[in-house]
Amino acid sequence: MLLSLLLQAANDMGLAIMGAGIGAGLVALGAGLGIGRIGGTATEAIARQPEASGKIQTAMLISAAFIEGVALFGVVVCLLIATAT
Structure with missing residues (x-):
């Protein structure tokens, strides 16, 4: 089910936009984990x-x-790559 949704999204939106979304999500997840670990x-x-x-x-x-600066840079790079293609 999930695979079919991902493949349908890849056909509709394009692989670049889907990759940018996944990349931005991974950047946000990494930043959240890093800041949480620092706080703890x-x-x-x-x-x-x-x-x-x-x-x-x-x-x-x-x-x-x-960490926030690097995360913001990562999200911007993901979005720029999505709009460049």
Whole structure:
């Protein structure tokens, strides 16, 4: 059932657009997992050493910003590839 839907979507929309959607979804999933892991690890680190919370939070926010930037870049690349073909 799923395969037939994917094949029908490939015929209707084109493989490039379907690939861009899958790529953008994978980028969003990866970014969500990365930021979730950073948040969980930072929370655990702050629980172990509360006196270092300022440094941990700063490092966490910088890392999350870099991940968001890479994720945005990945989504834009996926959309540009879809519109170029």
